[in-house]
Amino acid sequence: MAHNSGMNNTFDYLILGGGSAGSVLAARLSEDGATRVALVETGGDGRDFLIRTPAGAVAMLPTKINNYGYETVPQPGLNGRRGYQPRGRGLGGSSAINAMVYVRGHRADYDQWAALGNPGWSYDEVLPFFKRAENNERLCDDYHGRGGPLNVADLRSGNPFQQHFLDAVRQAGFPLNGDFNGAEQEGLGVYQVTQINGERCSAARAYLHPLLSDTKRRLNLEVITGATAERILFDGRRATGAAIRYRGELINFTATREVIVCGGAINSPQLLMLSGIGDAALLRQHGIEPVHHLPGVGMNLQDHPDFIFGFASPSTELIGFTPAGLLRMLGEMWRYGWRRRGMLTTNFAECGGFLKLSPASPTPDIQLHFVVALVEDHARKLNYRHGFSCHVCLLRPKSRGSIRLASARAADAPLIDPAFLQHEDDLEQMVQAFRLTRKLLRAPALTAHASKEMFTAGIETDDDIRRVLRERVDTVYHPVGSCRMGNDDLAVVDAELRVHGIEALRVVDASIMPTLIGGNTNAPTIMIAEKAAALIRSPRGSAAALAPAA
Secondary structure (H helix, E strand, C coil), X not given: CCCCCCCCCEEEEEEECCCHHHHHHHHHHCCCCXXXXXXXXXXXXXXXXXXXXXXXXXXXXXXXXXXCCEEEEEEHHHCCEEEEECCECECCXXXXXXXXXXXXXXXXXXXXXXXXXXCCCCXXXXXXXHHHHEEECCCCCCCCCCCCCEEEECCCCCCCHHHHHHHHHHHHCCCECCCCCCCCCCEXXXXXXXXXXXXXXXXXXXXXXXXXXXXXXXCCEEEEECEEEEEEEEECCEEEEEEEEECCEEEEEEEEEEEEECCHHHHHHHHHHHCCEECHHHXXXXXXXXXXXXXXXXXXXXXXXXXXXXXXXXXXXXXXXXHHHHHHHHHHHHHHHHHCCCHHXXXXXXXXXXXXXXXXXXXXXXXXXXXXXXXXXXXXXXXXXXXXXXXXXXXXXXXXXXXXCCCCCCCCCCEEECCCCCCHHHHHHHHHHHHHHHHHHCCHHHHCCCCEECCCCCCCCHXXXXXXXXXXXXXXXXXXXXXXXXXXXXXCECCCCEECCCECEEECCHHHCCCCCCCCCHHHHHHHHHHHHHHHHCCCCCHHHCCCCC
């Protein structure tokens, strides 16, 4: 995976960022053997044991292991607290450290994108690209794919709390749902996950790693890890390559066809701004000479505000750092090593789903993630006892934040402002979400296993709830929108993901989402990259010219 400094640094396509979108694009664009593709990634190769082992996420999420571990600027809506923003670092990006939940969002999300002036992005038009990516082990119907690179499977943890959760759903009177990506999203159930044989199936494992093996090595694909894109290079207003920092040396790479930015919702706008594309006045404040005034770069940042309930429990079926729990884990390590089953295959957020705050809501308003461990502050605070948790997040917040430069140095993290609970409606909807989730958590099937309510005991009035929300809400890891797709003055890319006003430059990742989708954002990011690859490879510049596989 190392770069040979004596090689030719000229390629047809230069992909900057090896995360979920970059992995997909590198694989798809290099299917054409006459095309030379380079993928540049700051982190490592995305193959280590913590990434492969699903439960290894607990070691990566709260640390800098395969993780940028960003923080936000102080959030007025959260009593001035700084939020935490983990982002994957290495091939596979955040799909290498996430909870592996396979959720696409609601049909209405994509129809809205199309209605906002983005032709080709309606649900019926993006569904084939979801299916093209997918190999679903259980589901095969009009909504699901077989034979795609991304393996989607049922959990192999065998945790009895899945059944306790389902029993509580029935007791609380909520609908059950066995497929959140099918005809109907609403309801609660057990999530499918991006795993294969009990191991994580990151976007890199699905799309990229097979092409780098000795037996299937794709000679027209160059993958350079441990290398950072410092700025995009231009000839006038045409992107021609990038300056790449590799082993302390700055090397210019040339792209004869296109430069494709795949840094994600935080790093893509940062790289565009470092390269002179953004609000001209703000760029000049950092001594950056504007190449093109595009004031929407870094604006429109959206993320799901999330609150976590926590309950202590005596059950060793739940993960906990007690003597009994550690003893059990020894057996689970053996079970995982031999059979790839059991506790180490957990994605933690094993159950959950989607609920409406009102029967009049056209789509679900909130999402739950039920976790088989006691979670506090993104696992940065360890509760050594056993327990379970339940996240509740607001799916379509009205608050809008931003990504701005902290300096003109690529090595400096940008200023991240998700503006959590900045819009008053978000806070009031979260109060309703709190009450609805508590109805589930107070069902007998769960209270029978709870010994202590950790963070919300005595919280009953709306004012109590508002107070605890401001004290404890943070991200559920779904930042999007900072290089928004559209055709107005604040849009960054068009419906084919080409940067407005610049030739031969695209952005392909979650940053292009005009609105935050109702669900987890990894599967949609992979879809976006599949569609982008079809757009790029099509002679007519239209996805219709490259029929996706079913």
